[in-house]
Amino acid sequence: MSNPIFEHFRMLSQMYDGKNNITKEIVEFTQEKSEPINQIQKDLIDYTNSNFKNNFMITDIGQNQLFTLLLKVLNAKKVIDVGVYTGLSSLSFALSIPDDGKVIGLDISNDYVEVATKHWKLANVDKKIQLKIQDATKSLNELIENGESGTYDFIFIDADKVSYDSYYELSLKLIRPGGIIAIDNVLFWGATTIDPNNAKPEHQHFFANEEVNEMINALVKLNDKISNDTRVIKTMLPLSDGITLITKK
Numbered sequence: 001m002s003n004p005i006f007e008h009f010r011m012l013s014q015m016y017d018g019k020n021n022i023t024k025e026i027v028e029f030t031q032e033k034s035e036p037i038n039q040i041q042k043d044l045i046d047y048t049n050s051n052f053k054n055n056f057m058i059t060d061i062g063q064n065q066l067f068t069l070l071l072k073v074l075n076a077k078k079v080i081d082v083g084v085y086t087g088l089s090s091l092s093f094a095l096s097i098p099d100d101g102k103v104i105g106l107d108i109s110n111d112y113v114e115v116a117t118k119h120w121k122l123a124n125v126d127k128k129i130q131l132k133i134q135d136a137t138k139s140l141n142e143l144i145e146n147g148e149s150g151t152y153d154f155i156f157i158d159a160d161k162v163s164y165d166s167y168y169e170l171s172l173k174l175i176r177p178g179g180i181i182a183i184d185n186v187l188f189w190g191a192t193t194i195d196p197n198n199a200k201p202e203h204q205h206f207f208a209n210e211e212v213n214e215m216i217n218a219l220v221k222l223n224d225k226i227s228n229d230t231r232v233i234k235t236m237l238p239l240s241d242g243i244t245l246i247t248k249k
């Protein structure tokens with residue numbers, strides 16, 4: 001897998017390892033002091049890190065600890081995972097919901113299904129996860145057409161950045177009153193906080209790739225839209241690569 005965009009992302013993720021001026025040691029400290037993840041979650045992280053060059057895509061431990069807490073508080077039974085990858089977020093969701101709960105996992109790629117399902121089976125939660133492999137916008141529209149609007153407790157958005165606005169609008173339809181939508185990568189290694197026209201020389205690398213630029217633009221627009229969106233209550237957390245939590249008014 002020598003996709004040039006992956007190499008660019010790898011460089012960015014290495015440069016911004018101590019994200020948001022919080023050192024790696026501090027981040028690890030917060031994770032150690034939080035609800036522990038289980039051995040299968042740890043194995044899945046290790047397996048992904050050792051076997052996939054695009055391992056920067058996996059959610060981190062702190063995010064999954066947050067999901068565990070939020071799902072318990074919400075008494076969640078129905079969850080949508082928009083962007084499954086090797087299956088960590090779906091695994092965390094499935095572990096946090098009751099036996100009759102369900103996680104709808106949406107991904108466009110078959111490349112990671114085997115790894116994901118293997119770990120879901122090992123954790124004995126595979127029956128709670130329903131995977132749909134096609135464009136996530138199409139899947140979200142299908143859920144709406146199936147009459148599932150207003151029935152989901154939690155929706156995590158972590159797939160194609162340029163499509164985030166569509167995911168957001170469709171999620172607003174699918175989420176129940178009091179449910180939470182979580183949007184990942186809202187900081188994008190800090191790029192969304194920088195004005196490209198006044199970027200310092202050390203930040204120029206963010207805008208050096210057209211495809212990455214398109215993603216940054218989409219995220220900047222969505223961050224602005226959500227911050228002015230009177231339909232919702234929101235909070236942007238500098239956790240991991242930035243995560244915005246949203247509930248409908």
Ligand SMILES: C[S@@+](CC[C@H](N)C(=O)[O-])C[C@H]1O[C@@H](n2cnc3c(N)ncnc32)[C@H](O)[C@@H]1O
Pocket residue numbers: 057058059082083084085086087088089090106107108109112134135136137158159160163
């Ligand atoms: C950042 S990863 C998700 C990480 C995952 N949530 C985790 O916990 O590790 C993004 C995923 O979105 C998928 N993806 C990209 N474009 C998509 C699209 N248009 N529809 C559905 N999935 C898409 C990719 O195949 C990739 O697996």
